[in-house]
Structure formats: structure tokens, C-alpha cells
Amino acid sequence: MLGFLRRTWGAVRRPSVHYSLGFLTMGGFVMGVVFWGGFNTALELTNTETFCTGCHEMRDNVFVELQPTIHYTNRSGVRATCPDCHVPHEWTNKIARKMQASKEVWGKIFGTINTREKFLEKRLELAQHEWARLEANDSLECRNCHSAESMDITRQSTRAAEAHERFLFTGEKTCISCHKGIAHQLPDLGQASLMAAPEAVAELSGYLDQ
Amino acid sequence: MKRQTALIAAILAAAIGGAALAQQSVATLRGGTPLADNADPMVIPKVVNTDLRQVRNYPEQPPLIPHKIDGYQIDLNANKCLTCHSREAIEISQAPMVSITHFMSRDNQFLASVTPRRYFCNQCHVVQTEARPLVENGFVDIDSVLEYVKNQQGGSD
Numbered sequence: 001m002l003g004f005l006r007r008t009w010g011a012v013r014r015p016s017v018h019y020s021l022g023f024l025t026m027g028g029f030v031m032g033v034v035f036w037g038g039f040n041t042a043l044e045l046t047n048t049e050t051f052c053t054g055c056h057e058m059r060d061n062v063f064v065e066l067q068p069t070i071h072y073t074n075r076s077g078v079r080a081t082c083p084d085c086h087v088p089h090e091w092t093n094k095i096a097r098k099m100q101a102s103k104e105v106w107g108k109i110f111g112t113i114n115t116r117e118k119f120l121e122k123r124l125e126l127a128q129h130e131w132a133r134l135e136a137n138d139s140l141e142c143r144n145c146h147s148a149e150s151m152d153i154t155r156q157s158t159r160a161a162e163a164h165e166r167f168l169f170t171g172e173k174t175c176i177s178c179h180k181g182i183a184h185q186l187p188d189l190g191q192a193s194l195m196a197a198p199e200a201v202a203e204l205s206g207y208l209d210q
Numbered sequence: 211m212k213r214q215t216a217l218i219a220a221i222l223a224a225a226i227g228g229a230a231l232a233q234q235s236v237a238t239l240r241g242g243t244p245l246a247d248n249a250d251p252m253v254i255p256k257v258v259n260t261d262l263r264q265v266r267n268y269p270e271q272p273p274l275i276p277h278k279i280d281g282y283q284i285d286l287n288a289n290k291c292l293t294c295h296s297r298e299a300i301e302i303s304q305a306p307m308v309s310i311t312h313f314m315s316r317d318n319q320f321l322a323s324v325t326p327r328r329y330f331c332n333q334c335h336v337v338q339t340e341a342r343p344l345v346e347n348g349f350v351d352i353d354s355v356l357e358y359v360k361n362q363q364g365g366s367d
Contacts, residue, residue, distance in 0.1 A: 158261040186288035
């Protein structure tokens with residue numbers, strides 16, 4: 001084993017005998033283009049709606065729910081696809097997210113949510129992951145399309161204009177704080193509020209037990 | 211005899227004509243389209259989204275919703291309306307709180323949260339559209355009735 005390693009190291013260190021420097025440089029360059037391009041092409045392929053809805057877990061649960069909402073059907077026909085909201089556009093963050101997605105591949109193989117019932121049971125947890133992500137990055141994926149600067153609140157209803165003026169422009173809240181459940185249905189929020197404030201629940205039950 | 215026949219004929223003609231007229235003036239969504247054809251669908255009217263609270267025609271009337279409610283989920287899992295209209299939410303939303311009647315059980319007990327009887331808001335609260343009414347509405351509210359009665363009495367005195 002050690003001998004093999006030593007031989008390989010030697011071969012890598014020694015100058016090439018058979019191939020010209022030009023060939024090696026060009027070859028390295030071409031292979032670089034092929035591999036790097038191939039990697040990014042493959043990455044882009046996994047970044048399409050066709051890929052996401054290739055599995056019934058996504059197609060039959062979240063995708064059908066998206067279809068009647070404004071992010072799929074609307075007057076101007078512009079639409080958001082899965083990765084627009086769920087995958088960061090910037091390269092480093094995208095890679096980080098793609099690495100996280102290996103867990104989803106695991107889930108797919110072992111059928112974590114392969115029935116509607118299992119999906120509904122897990123829905124709160126899954127939704128909370130997404131909410132937490134968007135809270136943490138100040139709703140970055142929303143803002144890839146919707147910018148506060150370009151928002152003309154005189155064209156909004158009073159109700160919306162007031163809310164945006166009070167919370168969005170001051171930075172007190174971020175898009176997802178109010179706009180949960182606009183692209184997919186909401187999970188059981190009764191359960192969510194109990195989970196959101198465990199200390200309060202613990203304190204209360206301590207009080208009630210007295 | 212001849213006179214009688216003419217009279218009967220005239221009456222019959224009038225009756226048939228009247229029936230035909232009546233048939234024409236019945237307001238239906240199909241209009242005059244023959245049975246075998248599809249009528250042109252009406253333009254879907256816009257929802258009134260003025261954010262101005264509407265007059266209530268009588269005190270018990272569930273107020274009309276003055277804003278759009280597209281996609282507001284109300285089911286076992288969540289009630290979108292309550293994310294603005296609940297007791298806790300109104301500081302942030304500045305919406306009117308659901309009134310205390312929404313907390314009452316059918317034995318008139320006040321519950322801790324909105325009663326199941328009032329959970330499905332759209333049972334009672336509706337949005338309005340800009341559609342023209344198919345049939346004229348002759349409703350007058352109680353103030354007009356009182357005014358009318360007063361005027362009548364004033365006249366008879």
C-alpha cells in the first residue's frame with residue numbers, strides 16, 4: 001500500500017517524458033472545461049421543476065398545492081418554479097443547500113414521506129425548516145423578485161400599504177413573517193404554537209399543577 | 211255565435227301572447243340561448259377591495275368583508291382570518307377584533323377562544339363584487355321604515 005502511494009507520488013512529481021508541455025496544458029484546460037461544465041450542467045439539471053416534480057412526494061403534495069396560487073397562475077403569466085424559492089441563487093449558498101439536499105435523497109430512498117399521511121405528519125416540521133431559513137436570510141428568495149425599493153405602495157390596497165409601511169420598510173419584519181402559506185397549504189398551526197413557546201407551556205403547566 | 215268565437219279567439223291570443231312575453235322577461239343566467247347551446251359566460255366581476263367598512267343594514271348583520279380573501283385558508287389546520295382578526299393579532303394587523311359573540315358557546319358561555327360555531331368565517335361574512343344585481347332589491351332599512359311611519363302619523367294627525 002505504502003509502496004503504491006510512493007510510486008504514484010513519484011510519477012506525479014517527475015516531469016513528463018512522453019507528453020509535451022503544450023499537450024498537458026491544453027489537455028488540462030479542456031478536461032477542466034468538461035468536468036467543471038459537466039458538474040454545473042448536472043447541477044442546473046437538478047435545479048429545475050421537472051426534476052423536483054419527478055418524485056411523487058413533491059408532485060402529488062406540494063406541487064398540486066402550488067398550482068392554484070398566485071405564484072403559478074396569475075394575470076401576467078410570470079411564475080416562480082420550485083428552485084426560485086427553495087434554492088439560493090448565489091453559487092456558494094447553492095452548493096451548501098445542495099449538500100443539505102443529500103438528506104432528502106436519503107428520505108426518498110427510505111420513503112420518509114412516501115404516503116400522503118406520512119407527509120401530513122411531517123408537514124409542520126418541514127414547513128418550519130423553510131420558515132426558519134427564510135427568517136434567517138431575511139427572505140432572500142422572495143427578494144430575488146420582490147424588492148422593497150420597487151414596491152409602489154400607492155398601487156396597493158390601504159390594508160397592504162399600511163402593513164408594508166409599518167413592518168417591511170422599517171425592517172421590523174421580513175416577508176415570510178406575514179406571508180406564510182401563500183404557495184402551499186399551512187400545516188396544523190395549533191400544534192405549531194405549542195411548539196413555538198415551550199417555556200411558556202412548561203411554565204403554565206407548572207402553574208396549573210400547583 | 212260568431213261574436214262569441216271571435217271573443218274566445220281574442221282571449222286565447224292574448225293569453226298565448228302574454229305567456230310568451232312572460233317567458234321572455236324571466237331573468238335567467240342563460241338568457242335566450244337555446245337549450246342545446248352554451249350561453250356565453252358572464253365576465254367574472256371584481257371583488258370590492260376598498261378597505262372601507264360597509265354600512266350594516268341591520269344590527270345583527272355580519273359585516274361585509276371590505277377586502278379580498280383570495281387564498282385565505284380556513285380548515286382543520288389553520289384559519290388565515292384569525293391571523294389578523296384574533297384577539298392577539300390585532301395590535302399588529304390593526305384589524306377589528308372578532309366581537310365577543312364569536313367566543314360564545316350556544317349556551318351563551320364565553321369560551322377562551324373563538325367558538326367552533328364561528329370558526330368558518332365565510333358562513334356569515336362575505337366579500338362583495340361589482341356585479342349588477344339580476345333582480346332589483348327593494349330592501350329598506352329600519353330607519354327608513356321609522357321615518358315612513360312617522361310621516362304617515364304626522365299626515366293623519
